[in-house]
Amino acid sequence: MTDLSAPLDFARGPAWRNRLALAPLTNMQSNDDGSLHDDEYRWLVRRAEGGFAMVMTCAAHVSQAGQAFDGQLGISDDRHLPGLSRLAAGLRAAGAVSSVQLQHGGRRAETRLTGLPVVAPWDDPDKGAVALTTAQVEQVVQDFVDAAVRAEKAGFDGAEIHGAHGYLLAQFLDTRRNHRTDRYGGSADNRFRIIHEIIAGIRAATVANFQLGLRLSPERYGIVLDEARTLAGDVLADGHLDYLDLSLWDAFKEPYEEAHRGRRLVDVFMDLPRGATRVGVAGKITDVASAQSCLDSGADFVLIGKAAILHHDFARQALADPAYRATALPVSREHLEAESVGPRFLDYLATNWDDFVA
Template sequence: MCRLFSPLKIKNMELKNRIVLPPMCMKMAEDGFVNDFHIIHYTARAIGQMGLIIVEAAAVMDNGQITKEDLGIWNDKFVPKLKELVDSVHAYDAKIGIQISHAGRKARDTNNMIAPSALSYGDYKTPREMTVKEIKEVVKAFGLAAKRAEEAGFDFLEIHAAHGYLINQFLSPISNERIDEYGGTFKNRKKILHEIVEEIRKYWPKEKPLGVRFSATEYEEKGLNLSDILAIIYCNEKDIDVINVTTGGITTATYETYPGYQLNYAKEIKNKTDKVIVAGGLITTSELAGMILNENIADLVYFGRLALKEPYFPLRFAKELAVDIKWPEFYERAK
């Protein structure tokens, strides 16, 4: 029996299946606000029967958007539209999370680009090295973003610590050359994430699951590797529930991708922790998705680009796997 359509309870969040929409920036926001596009886009994937929808990276500070078309969560003014989005997805029986993020040296549209060290990403502008006071402000901003996510009614919260964005920039020796308490040693480099997790837990209810997205490898000899990521997970052991596994992004290094190219990292993290693991990367068939679960490589599978081109793919997957799932009533005649 394929477990793709089996339920999973993580803290108080009950998922009807193991199918996840990973966060994907749609570049459709104006001034950071959710608009009709976001409501249609995410609700369509809920109608398509994706069990958990993780809303794209939302910036915790106004200089933290990757580009100005990204969502914002740095101010209370964003809460009513975020709540509308949550209510719309809930109406179609899916759970919804949001990824909270700061782009740091990858914030392309700001005149106030900040980072742990004044080291640029590729040919981007050179960021300004953050003061300790600014680091503390970022930590607070993640906490307030969690408070707003809770007010909007999200079921799940994901901290973006991957793909070379601000938290990843602190974690990685490639982008962090500080000589104070937030840099230098590995212990110092992971301090900001630990503080962010603790700050978030002041606002994000303990019954609700909290996740972190990590790049399990940076595809760089001097970059973070799997054992570093495991050490970071152990350091935040008590407060995080879910690990969303991805790779790359701290430099412009290119790497080979193929269906399942990140699964070995997910499997290793699953073996060495008791966290709920979300894995993916070019997964486009029900067969491979089923294998990931049946072979205990991960607990949940994400489908990014497949969900962009085929929002109702879970209906097709269920048919292929001979699992009789409930279709949205209004589509029953197409079953």
Template sequence: MTKVFEALSFPCGKTMTNRLMLAPLTNTQSEVDGRLSGEEIHWLSMRAKGGFGLTMTAAAHVNPLGQGFAGQLGIFSDKHLPGLSKLADKIKSQGSLAVVQLHHAGFRAPREVTGDIPVAPSPSEKFGARGLSHGEVQSLIEDFIRGAERAKQAGFDGVEIHGAHSYIICQFLSAEFNRRTDEYGGSLKNRSKVLFDIISGIRKRCGVGFLLGVRLSPERHGILLEEAVDTAKALFAAQEIDFLDISAWDVFKEPVEPALQGRSLLSYFTTLDRGDVRLGAAGKVYMPEDIQYCFEQGLDFALLGRAGILHHNYPQLLRDNANFVPNRTPVSREYLLAEGLSEKFLDYINGMWPDFIKEPEL
């Protein structure tokens, strides 16, 4: 497990002290207006103190219309800066890199949350969404860039652009959801223009020393694996980002497309020439041997989700004992409260993963 605790440098000049990132985890702990709550600051700063080399926030929406769920962190207004600044300072004071994930839900923004009709690259009767005008697409790009500028102003080391999980950038990448006929639709190059314009804008206005990553879905969510690979190739060729985060859901799986099976899903990305861009993945990385598998597959870092929920100090525990065995679910509410989660977060977990929390016996 020695590689886990090797430092990892990025092209921008930033360095992780180890190769474990806290995955961006929805936790519904922010205030109604998107400001960080003390509960969310506590949850994240505990992970930084627990030894994660990089601590990433949950998805932060860059426009009020892009809010994907109640209790979501916002980064669309200067009113968010005081809380973001406090969080960045707490994370960095523990020696962890501080990163905000930038997000817009697109047609996954519930009308009951935003109070308005969802927007998408193209109209969608299925999702009750209207298509963005040409000018609104350019405004969307600006929203992401301004979100990055706010993150930098607040003291964060960098940002990750959420281009996965059927959210708006993923929608633009998908031929299923993007049926535009302007320069933002049609070929994969055109469908990825929004993503690349955001990247170039952030790099231009936040500088070469600002850490910049992208999260992609490798399949499903309207994405074909071959096109996801082509997008990754283009990102690696451009050399404008510092890292690519593959949201695999399961790092051990094969592709869903039968014709592409016979090798691991990850191998389609780890075998690419990525230059200096670092590559990581998330998805059922839980046991120490799972982390080792990630490195054996050729990844530079691993993202921990549920493992980071259950153990705020997972990296420290692993560093102290290579044979460390993480706790398994279900666990009690009391245990999770002691690990820095709030009642709001526990309610969210209970709704998403009913087998996660052990209810007291009557």
């Protein structure tokens, strides 16, 4: 049985000091131009000080057109480098491996913020989105590659490609609506293509020890579970990734699809051959027992979200106490302020997360 305190090594990049990583969490604490704000720096570095092995930023937009929410961290321009470099250095000094999550909002981007038209794999009048041309898709691939190079230049140990949660890359996976007639739509292989091209492009453009991950959500957003399993199997087999991050919302629930009922969602992926690529899971992991259950099921590591908001030192506490669990919700504003949750993040939690803030 693998223990949560066991170090984790990778084909590329530094080993992690334990099996607990900070999930990439929208926190709306960056400056309006995408540069790092002191509140976001404190929020992330405090988690590194709290014992998490790897600390990942929120989704950082790889192009101006991709910005999806207020206060979003940017990695789309060299003007973001000073703040990113400061953050990478702070995380390293606190003992954590560092990563930037790379994201494009697609049809979920906000013209109000970007000043640019909303783009998507298909025309979407309801969202005011226009279909990307083939050349524009190729530019999106390059934007992800350029952002990863920027992360490397800033001193981060690696990056994660955000292919989940209905943002642009997940939109290409949508079986319901991605009926493009070029090489990026229609068949499953075509819909997967943009992700494979981004992975290969980043691997070719970064140094040999750059640690690269991919986040996938295997349900919702028009994604079919069997296809998600196929894509996961593909990226595990090709050896370009160092880890696959499965965002399951609830790792222990049954799948939505009738054909897959009768087992937990986490178990759908654990038998896939993975070679040297590691597999992590996220979704309602708020105590040591559930984290350990994921490892016992075959995961290599777990990503902690809500519990890491509540406790900057969830990792340290979990490694010290097998019975440890996050405090029950709701919690006071004072509690969150003491955990280095800044005012904008606090307001976001109070407004958008039911029963989080008392």
